[in-house]
Amino acid sequence: MTEDAHETALETDALGKRYGRAWALRGCALRLPAGRIAALVGPNGAGKSTLLHLAVGLLRPDAGQVRVFGRDPRGDSETLADIGFVAQDTPLYRDFTADELITMGARLNRRWDADLARDRLTGIGIPTRKPVGGLSGGQRAQVALALALAKRPRLLLLDEPAAALDPLARHEFMGALMSAVAESGTTVLLSSHLLADLERVCDYLILLQTAHVQLAGDVDELLAQHRTLTGPRTDRPEAVPGVRSVIRASHTDRQTTLLARTTTTGTVPTDPAWSAHEVSLEDLVLAYLGAADTHRTEVTA
């Protein structure tokens, strides 16, 4: 999990996108190793959809570069063939049946595994001869996923694919996605608000906040580097032994609680008045999102 000899699926360098005078994404530097399942997390308007649209070549950068498997996706049909995209709310032509959409995909894509898509849908009992407009939200999402997978993409991007689904449909959708990853080894970048869903699924985290990358890295490494620390009240939490940087601090009259990035030896506090607790992915994300005022950019590749 530490040193990655694998190739890079998605890489951005000083990437920026502007709508009018407002930057939707700015100074974005990322490196997503191939074979990962990455979570793209952040509040509404943080730039998640913009980043995904830049990666799939649907938007043109106003600054910097984006590369997918080392190449600019825009106008490069070979690279585009490697990218699968499931857009927000899984838009599909509602009057078409899944069968027709699969047939249409064969005409629009140079690499297309129609049997894979059909088997996948019949395997989970999705009617392929009914207009998709008449299917449930969960079934439509499964059709959109099957279509994206029929390209046999090396990088699969999903923009809030399960946000509108009920818990069972969401579980089935994530199950179908994980089963596809097990089979194909596709790299996945998945944006979502649903932290609980991501915890069991993702091994890489990219956290966007106000158009910036605030945190990125291997989930296990990030969790190992952060601790919740509790101890006697202090107004200088940076000075607590073992603390490398304070992400979030809260105080009562006697006690201070910190979520901190610790030094390598700081996972066990040297000061006996302080105790350290491991953090969950949700703790970590909430702390960084809560630290909105500080425009910190920390990237661990």
Add this chain to the structure above:
Amino acid sequence: MIEFVLDGRSKVATYMQLVLQVKQALRVGIAQPGDQLPKVREVARTLAINPNTVLKAYRQLELEGLAEGRPGVGTFLVATLAGDSLPQQAELREELVAWLRRAQAAGLAREDVAALIDTTLRATLDRPVPDDAH
């Protein structure tokens, strides 16, 4: 075949939960050497978890000498954790069930039974065996 379940409230890492479930199944004889573990893809699908997590669990079982991967086929159990007592356990359990029914008929509530078992367990097993026991 084992069917994995996850405890959402558990602080135990997901891959370790899978490892512990296999060990538990081996201990009580539900799983035996020669059994195939569920396919990684199936576990990833039914639990909606990262397939790498399942692989990590299976690798851990291999490291501990409990399982063996056969390329292209799957992962199989190759050792057991059940002690020699396993064949006798079924009979002992039957006797225990009969005893519990008698206790119930005698009017003992669940807590009474638990207390009786607990004190008897301590009085009998935690004491050195007397010389004239046989």
